[in-house]
Amino acid sequence: MNKKIKDLLKRNNIHIIFNNNLDHKGYYIQRIKHIVINNNLSEQEQEMIILHELGHAINGEDGCEIYNSTFSSHCKEEWNANSFMIKELAQEYASCTGCDVEDINFMNFLQKNKLSYLCDEIKKIIKGIA
Numbered sequence: 586m587n588k589k590i591k592d593l594l595k596r597n598n599i600h601i602i603f604n605n606n607l608d609h610k611g612y613y614i615q616r617i618k619h620i621v622i623n624n625n626l627s628e629q630e631q632e633m634i635i636l637h638e639l640g641h642a643i644n645g646e647d648g649c650e651i652y653n654s655t656f657s658s659h660c661k662e663e664w665n666a667n668s669f670m671i672k673e674l675a676q677e678y679a680s681c682t683g684c685d686v687e688d689i690n691f692m693n694f695l696q697k698n699k700l701s702y703l704c705d706e707i708k709k710i711i712k713g714i715a
């Protein structure tokens with residue numbers, strides 16, 4: 586796991602549990618500040634899921650009742666979590682390639698992180714931080 590993710594976990598006092606028998610990719614348990622990750626995913630995919638769940642943990646609303654209350658608040662939570670993940674990945678990509686976030690090659694960034702399914706969403710987020 587990369588150092589930045591480890592630091593984020595440590596700073597926010599969040600722990601990781603790897604589980605071999607998970608029927609989805611991962612989730613966050615707010616009550617005990619644990620992220621549960623499917624251990625059958627590739628390391629790259631695990632890091633992305635951890636960043637997504639960290640987005641819920643750091644920026645999410647308090648309490649599952651709010652999270653589950655309406656479709657639109659659920660979408661907002663997912664948008665915020667993906668947004669957090671993509672910002673972290675974009676900064677990581679920029680520091681690896683030695684360019685500024687606003688100058689990153691968008692297609693290469695998508696390919697490297699296998700993110701084409703989020704294409705439109707990512708364009709908006711990167712425009713927002715650039």
Ligand SMILES: [Zn+2]
Binds near residue numbers: 637641662663666
């Ligand atoms: Zn989520």
